[in-house]
Amino acid sequence: MFRILSLPLAALLAAGAAGAQEARTITVYTSQPQDQMAAVVEAFNRDHPDITVEIFRSGTTELMAKLSAEFAAGATPADVMLIADAVAMTQLKDEGRLLAYQDAPVEGIPEALIDPDMTFFGTKLITTGIVYNTGLVETAPRSWAELTAPELASSLIMPSPLYSGAAVIHVGTMVQQPEFGWDWYEALAENGAVAGQGNGTVIEAVARGEKAYGIIIEYMALNAKAKGSPVDFVFPDEGVSVITQPVAILKDSDAVEAAKVFVDWQLSRAAQDQSVEQGYFPVLEGVAAPEGYPDPATLTLLPADAARMLAEDIRNKEVFADLYGG
Template sequence: MTRILMLSTALTGLALPALAQTLTVYTSQPQEQMTEVIAAFNEDHPEIEVELFRSGTTEVMAKLQAEFAAGESPADVLLIADAVAMTQLKQDDRLMAHPDAPVEGIDPALLDAEAMFFPTKLITTGIVYNSSMVEAPTSWADLAAPEAAAQTIMPSPLYSGAAAIHVGTMVQQPEFGWEYFETLAENGAVAGQGNGTVLEAVARGEKAYGVLVEYMAMNAKAQGSPVDFVFPSEGVTAVTQPVAILAGTDVPDAAKAFVDWQLGRAAQEQSVAQGYFPLVAGMAAPEGYPEADSLSIIGADNAALLSDGEDVKMEFADLYGG
């Protein structure tokens, strides 16, 4: 269910100056984390009041596109788990360049050449499992076995940007392709909506295995949930949760301040505390995680992810329902 949350600098207990600016952020990052993000941002920028719209990436993008079709969007900044969607917005001239953004320490391969959007963290997709029900799997192939597939749930690319990247990336790989997802479906695997539905199903024991972004599983484990996470032997798919400024913003300085803060040390340290891999070189991964440079990341053809995105969603819906 789409939810609208209005968060302001009241979270910090600081009074706004008379010339305060209001910044509207559309995001797919979990609500409780964004509460922390905005509170920390307002410690450095009490003059900027933040209004937040939060939902899954696919629903955020649908809202944004509907607003564009109607004339304009109130959004100033977009923070979503989908560089492919950002690429589409860039091609449609919907983003504003920010060439002065502080990108020191970030792998240049992750940066947009025209400085239209910027990575904020590394999020990988692997396997969550209920550690009180089953032994740990080791590979993506393990999930395709009939006994495992019947106990597997995954997020749908119709709701989750990370899921769209995951499915799109996996079907590009010769060793997986659509055959892998067809086998999963034939053997009883199901799709939920977003990543939250997957975690809930596995944590409650409704399913033994799930396809999930790592930080949700690791955070739940740290909080005592009977789950654990596997980085599969074949590798993980990954997104960078990019942030961008919308071209139609009427508060460009506030928008740039938010982007700059997201790329800075304070935000990266907060991301690690929230269970994300950092993007800035020299920062340690969260406790219990492998170091980011040790991960095997399954490569993707981003141009194909963009051109094939709708076909991937339709094919997935045909297999698992819309």
């Protein structure tokens, strides 16, 4: 009897061991820049060397398209989403794709950055403002309204919501402001403003002097400035749009426990300190903003209705594409 059962038992144990080993590998779909994610994985593995992290990096819109195709085919290799787009994350939640993680370590993180159903959690504060080339611009613009002037708009580049999750949030926020709306985007287009793809195309164009002005997330501009690029950044007087780069676990992940460890780490002091080193505003209480950044409490944050933004997402992209191509 023992000999008869021993072979299937050994096979079962071997399969279980293989499964356990497989469950220690997670795949993260992210819109965070590749070099930063490499540093994130390195720091995470110093604390958790037993978990292998595989990264697929692209713009949020492309990530969502990839996920949609994978869901339609029956499965996705993704275990964790880390994207600069709470609207896209809300869409995944509404479709029942995210795991509720009730025990996530959220103490010290503002309640506004935490999904009430505990399916996703903000990891950073990222604002969008104005970058300009210091060799081409003598007097920096102080407001969004100034950008529609022909001499500014004709040398302005912005990221496209057809590619960038941060741009989805910014466009969705700006069109909800009574003083801006689509009239503002139409005026920019009529006076020569153009759209690139993601924020990377914006900082490259402004740093090289191909464009004098850009609309961009703050850390990319301030990081470039710190590295010697001839650029500077303005937090516009009217206020800034805000994204939180939420992290979430996909409900069908085959490595849920390892994914939870990654989420825990993203919300930890170690990850928040690294975020500051990479030029992000932190979300954890007691962690100071990067050197040269204003206190987040001094910023004016433009109000935005996330539910409305999600409902209007497709239309916003269509109208933007009509104005700027895509």
